[in-house]
Every structure is written in structure tokens, then in C-alpha cells.
């Protein structure tokens with residue numbers, strides 16, 4: 001991964017749609033770790049932060065991911081570079097805004113990232129398309145073990161891995177899934193999602209705004225409990241119990257719409273396609289709204305000549321920093337909407353299957 | 354509908370957050386939402402919106418009800434921990450254990466003892482005892498739920514450790 005080329009293409013990991021792509025956009029697992037004989041990052045001076053970086057950097061670059069990864073110094077990165085990394089889900093806003101020595105190690109396919117000196121000394125994540133939590137865990141667990149051979153992590157037999165924020169202790173794991181639930185939203189059955197998550201302590205986040213309904217089609221769920229439950233048990237509960245239930249609710253709702261509201265559904269999908277293929281100005285909210293409808297159309301088999309990977313790519317490349325990178329300079333809001341529309345038009349006309 | 358926060362402007366941002374099955378709705382005007390760290394800019398990508406929602410979670414109550422002496426190792430004060438909701442060093446878990454355990458207990462829904470991964474270089478007698486206790490508990494569960502294959506598997510594991 002080369003920081004100068006970042007932003008011109010979609011992340012490699014996002015080029016396919018993964019398992020259960022009708023409903024699940026991506027799976028992500030993050031681990032929080034700290035080195036035992038250092039203060040937590042927020043309470044460190046520059047010298048100590050530098051020591052933390054060099055110890056972790058050396059250890060991570062020696063793991064099996066090392067040869068495929070690159071270190072990026074966030075303290076000296078440009079604003080545009082940082083925004084590109086945020087838009088690609090590779091670093092957090094928190095890391096971007098922090099002060100002092102900090103960095104990220106990112107694998108070539110962008111599926112693995114380690115943030116150094118974010119809230120904790122080390123936050124590693126693996127992100128993959130569709131429902132692939134098991135695979136995310138295999139990778140992040142393996143690399144974590146490889147690092148552990150070289151670094152002594154802050155760990156307590158009773159409390160597990162010790163984190164800067166006391167609410168993350170234990171496994172330090174955050175398992176999250178990004179869901180696309182347009183039919184539950186359309187049929188006003190989001191309560192079903194709420195009920196399904198009751199049996200497990202989870203956070204579900206969605207956003208509703210007047211006139212920006214598409215934002216309400218996307219939901220993120222993640223575990224809250226990190227102490228007293230094994231990593232594998234959290235993943236198994238989500239993958240085997242909860243997710244199949246939510247997927248089924250959404251698919252039943254889609255089936256219902258197909259049978260009883262077909263013209264409404266088709267209007268939504270083909271109208272979205274019509275605008276995306278023909279518009280000359282399009283803002284990001286509208287693009288998200290229309291791409292969400294197009295995604296639904298593909299998943300329902302109504303649109304057969306565009307694939308999910310193309311939609312994923314458009315979601316990523318039409319974000320503001322990516323557009324600016326593409327243009328090679330800063331853009332006015334109007335120019336941005338113009339370029340966004342152009343990229344979408346071109347992609348949809350040339351990348352038909 | 355008026356903004357819940359300032360009660361002056363029209364609420365244009367409607368957030369729904371579901372935590373532990375409890376639904377919470379917030380209706381804010383654009384400027385109050387922005388002050389809250391919730392991005393409302395038309396150019397903000399989806400991922401950002403979600404991240405902002407994470408950041409906009411209301412802060413939990415204070416860790417410490419009253420002030421006590423700073424950590425001798427990192428010098429962090431209880432006041433600073435209250436303010437930033439972050440600890441100063443790993444030793445703080447020992448030094449401030451009483452107050453921290455209350456917070457952890459509340460947040461972790463009764464989960465009290467770590468039973469996940471243990472770093473290989475920190476595996477010792479205590480780890481083994483805890484692991485054994487966990488396995489025995491799982492065995493009992495398997496027996497009551499009549500999962501006999503699992504039970505046999507767990508028994509093997511227990512005898513291996515013992």
C-alpha cells in the first residue's frame with residue numbers, strides 16, 4: 001500500500017461482496033492492547049509515545065503481515081491523506097485528531113490496520129466484506145499472538161487485557177457488522193431488529209433524518225460486553241443466532257414487498273438507476289440514497305447487469321476526500337457534486353457485467 | 354417539532370439509538386447536533402455519521418464520587434480520570450480498584466472474570482485455575498442442557514489440565 005496512490009482505487013478487500021451479501025455489507029473485529037510498562041497514550045509525553053511506537057512498529061513489522069504492510073506516520077500526514085484513510089475505514093477520527101507521535105500500519109489489501117497511540121497503544125482491526133467474522137478473528141488473533149511473542153501486554157488474570165477506558169477491559173474485542181436493511185425500513189419493522197438484539201447486550205446504531213431516508217437503511221451492530229465472555233462465543237452468538245434471524249426478517253420483508261408492493265419497489269429501484277445514470281450534479285446524501293436503492297435492486301434480482309462490487313466501489317470513491325484526490329486539487333461543493341455524478345455515470349455505463 | 358436541546362430551532366436531525374434493546378430518540382436542530390459532534394454536512398460519508406454517533410454517546414457517570422490521592426505510578430488524579438474517562442496507566446486498575454470495579458460491573462452486565470484469550474507469556478497457575486473453573490461451569494451447563502457430546506469433550510479438556 002502506497003500512501004501516495006491511496007484513494008484512486010477501491011480497497012482490495014472491498015472488491016468482492018462476501019457471504020450473505022444481500023444484507024451484510026461488512027464484518028469487522030477490533031482488538032485493544034497496551035504495553036505493560038508504559039502509561040496509557042492520553043497520559044504520555046512525546047518521548048514515551050515515540051518509545052511505544054518504535055516497540056510496536058518493530059514487533060508488528062516482524063509478524064507474518066509485516067512484509068505486506070506499511071507504516072504511515074499520521075503526525076506528519078497531510079489533511080487529505082488522513083481524510084482518505086478515514087473514508088476507507090482504515091483509521092479513526094480519534095487518531096486523526098490526537099496530538100503527538102502516532103501512526104498506522106496498513107496491509108496492502110487494507111483488510112488489516114493497526115493504529116498506534118489512538119486511545120490505546122495498539123488497536124488492530126480486520127475488516128472483510130459480507131459475513132466473515134470467523135475469518136476476521138482468525139487473522140487478527142494470529143497476528144495478536146505473533147506480537148505477544150515480542151511485547152508484554154498489560155494483562156490481569158481477573159480483568160484480562162487492561163485498556164485505557166475501563167469499559168473495554170477483558171478481551172478488548174469489538175465485533176461489528178454493517179447491515180443494509182431497506183425492506184425492514186420500508187415496511188416499518190425496524191422494531192424487529194431491536195427485539196432480536198435484546199437477548200444479547202449489543203449496541204445498534206442507525207440514523208434517521210427527514211428527507212434522508214437512505215441513511216436509515218444502514219445499521220451497525222456491535223458487542224458491548226468484553227468481560228466474562230470468550231471471543232469465540234461472542235462471534236458464534238452473532239454468526240449462528242442473531243445474524244441469521246435479522247437476515248431472515250429482512251428477506252421476508254423483501255419477499256412481502258415483492259408480492260404486495262412490487263410497483264412501488266420497482267419504481268424506487270429503476271428511478272434510482274435512471275437518476276444515477278443521467279444526473280450531472282449529485283450530492284453525497286442523494287448518492288447514498290440512490291445507491292442504497294440500486295443495491296436493493298441488484299439483491300432482488302431486478303438489476304442483473306450491475307454487481308454489488310460496483311456499488312461498493314461507488315460508495316467508497318464518491319466520498320469527498322476521494323473526489324478531491326481524483327481531481328488532484330480542492331473542489332468547490334458544486335464541482336464535487338459534478339465530479340461525483342460523472343464518476344457514477346461513467347462507472348455504470350462501462351462496468352455492466 | 355422543536356429541537357430538544359435549545360427548544361428554539363426546528364429539529365431536522367432525528368437520531369435513533371438502540372442500546373441493550375432500549376430505544377432512545379433524539380430530535381435536534383442542525384447547530385445543536387453539530388455542537389454534539391454529530392455531523393450533518395451533506396458531504397459527510399456514511400461511515401463518519403456512524404462514527405459520530407459513537408462519539409456522541411452520552412458520557413457515563415463519574416468514575417469517582419470523591420477525590421482521592423493520585424496514582425503513585427503515573428500521578429494521574431481522580432479528577433482527571435473523571436474528566437477524560439480514561440486511565441493513566443495499567444496500575445490504576447489496582448490502585449483505584451474499588452471505584453473501577455463498580456463501573457466495570459455496571460457496564461459489563463455482571464461479567465466479572467476474564468475468560469477469553471490469555472497471552473502465552475503470561476499464562477500461569479492463576480490462569481489455569483480460572484480456566485478450570487470456567488470449564489467446570491460449562492460442563493455443568495452442558496449436562497443440564499443434555500448436550501452430552503459437548504460434556505464429554507469438556508471432561509476430556511478438564512482431565513487434560515488436571
Ligand SMILES: [Zn+2]
Nearest residue numbers: 356359382385
Ligand atoms: Zn437546537
Ligand SMILES: [Zn+2]
Nearest residue numbers: 424427441442
Ligand atoms: Zn497510574
